[in-house]
Amino acid sequence: MARVKFLCDVERCIDCNGCVVACKEGNQVPVGINRRRVVTINEGKPGEKSISVACMHCADAPCIAVCPVDAIYQRDDGIVLVNKKTCIGCGYCFMACPFGAPQFPGDRVFGARGAMDKCTFCAGGPEKTFSEEERNLYGQNRIAEGKVPLCAAMCATRALMAGDADKIADIYRQRVFRRGSGANAWGWDRAYQGK
Amino acid sequence: MKYPYLPVVILWLASLLATLALAADPLQLTSFAASPSSESFREFAAITTGDWQRYGQLFTGWQATLFPRLFLLVVLVPSTIFLLHYIAIGAKEFDHTSGRVLFFGLLVRLIHWLVAASFTVLVLTGLMVIFGRLLGGGPLVAEARSVHLVAAPVFVVCVIPMFLAWLKDMLPMPWDLAWFLILGGYLSKKKRPVPAARFNGGQKVWFWLATVGGGVMAWSGYELYGFRMATDQIRLAAMIHNILGAALVAFFIVHLYMSLFAIRGALGSMISGYKCRQEVEILHSRFPVD
Numbered sequence: 001m002a003r004v005k006f007l008c009d010v011e012r013c014i015d016c017n018g019c020v021v022a023c024k025e026g027n028q029v030p031v032g033i034n035r036r037r038v039v040t041i042n043e044g045k046p047g048e049k050s051i052s053v054a055c056m057h058c059a060d061a062p063c064i065a066v067c068p069v070d071a072i073y074q075r076d077d078g079i080v081l082v083n084k085k086t087c088i089g090c091g092y093c094f095m096a097c098p099f100g101a102p103q104f105p106g107d108r109v110f111g112a113r114g115a116m117d118k119c120t121f122c123a124g125g126p127e128k129t130f131s132e133e134e135r136n137l138y139g140q141n142r143i144a145e146g147k148v149p150l151c152a153a154m155c156a157t158r159a160l161m162a163g164d165a166d167k168i169a170d171i172y173r174q175r176v177f178r179r180g181s182g183a184n185a186w187g188w189d190r191a192y193q194g195k
Numbered sequence: 196m197k198y199p200y201l202p203v204v205i206l207w208l209a210s211l212l213a214t215l216a217l218a219a220d221p222l223q224l225t226s227f228a229a230s231p232s233s234e235s236f237r238e239f240a241a242i243t244t245g246d247w248q249r250y251g252q253l254f255t256g257w258q259a260t261l262f263p264r265l266f267l268l269v270v271l272v273p274s275t276i277f278l279l280h281y282i283a284i285g286a287k288e289f290d291h292t293s294g295r296v297l298f299f300g301l302l303v304r305l306i307h308w309l310v311a312a313s314f315t316v317l318v319l320t321g322l323m324v325i326f327g328r329l330l331g332g333g334p335l336v337a338e339a340r341s342v343h344l345v346a347a348p349v350f351v352v353c354v355i356p357m358f359l360a361w362l363k364d365m366l367p368m369p370w371d372l373a374w375f376l377i378l379g380g381y382l383s384k385k386k387r388p389v390p391a392a393r394f395n396g397g398q399k400v401w402f403w404l405a406t407v408g409g410g411v412m413a414w415s416g417y418e419l420y421g422f423r424m425a426t427d428q429i430r431l432a433a434m435i436h437n438i439l440g441a442a443l444v445a446f447f448i449v450h451l452y453m454s455l456f457a458i459r460g461a462l463g464s465m466i467s468g469y470k471c472r473q474e475v476e477i478l479h480s481r482f483p484v485d
Contacts, residue, residue: 009232010232010235010236010239011232039239039242039243041235041238041239041242049235049238049239051235051236051239053239053243062251062255062259065255065258065259066254066255066258066259068324068325068326068327068328068332069327069328069330069331069332069333069336070328070332071332085333086331086332086333087332087337088324088327088332088333088336088337088339088340089337089340090324090340090419091419091422091429092258092433094422094426095251095254095255095258095426095429095430095433096251096254096255096258098243098244098247098251099243099244100243100426104422108337108340108341109341109344109345110344110345110420112340112341112344112420113422176232
């Protein structure tokens, strides 16, 4: 299987935050930490657009490059994961990340940051797959079940897509050809006919 | 009706005028104008990743490559130079039967050792974080980071009285330049009087670096701990903390060598407060010895 990617189709995202809630609930993400967020431009005005952002699982991940304890690693399918037992909470990954994906609880002395938490592409962590420990530390491992991450599975308009990069690029390309963009991208048949 | 098509023409004219009026105000037409998805993606990229272009890229590059090498150099190079110095030139020994001079009062010694203890803890735990991967990360390095955080306010509280006590004697003087030119006489085994008052040029550089530099480390370290500032400011604080930290580690090694090995009895002087007369006459020739 090729690399996996997220792609959020800004023409379809309706800022419902279903992806945010699905991730938070399904992975039992602790209070104060949000693995996914929705960014909106031109809110309330014509041309309002939204996009759902989480960890982008970058090909040349800056977070992996800067970690002083090598707690972050990348799987063969491109998913970037953190080993919470190795992580010391220094925060360098947050500083290196262009998307602000790493999040931290204030667990340690004087409220210092604890181990980093971020979107796992619903692929769990280094612990044994489907173990209690993996679930408590990282949340669900849907990839090992052959399922798509919670956020993409939840998306009602199929704006957020997650999976094989080639397949997703293909779907998006077909959408763009069929619907055009701007004024031409309106109408039910443009948006949903066929796919 | 005389002109039956007149209402149609009037309606058409009115809608044309309305469209033109709307066109005059660009905002009204933006939703109907062609705005490709790529424009939206570009705008989103600017919002989510915009500030990464300023210090994010620089920080990532430096933390991945420069800082690990810098710290390796800063730990190995001064140590090696001093090892060679000790083999080639060795320690300076002075005649302890020549009488003694009170150099450091009790309070000043106490403060120095409090600062020394907290500073040592800060350096060691800081290096444990920098070289975390060699220690396997995990609870050991995480605890080192916590200890680093707790030792920092101890250092700040203790360094302030030390700064105030020695400030006057540490002000740069014209003879400090002469001291630097001969490198304090440490490049030769001979004992010739060296231009220095209570503190020589090298000690002054170390003092300013450790106190003012220590203060900057405390401020940048606080920003790194709190994460309350804007992300770009945190990145800047991280870069300053690393570079200044490397300089402090280097000069700390210099200070350790000078006080523990290069001058016999120097450690004792900081414990008892007394230096032998000959040492003061040679190494601190401008210090008034009665």
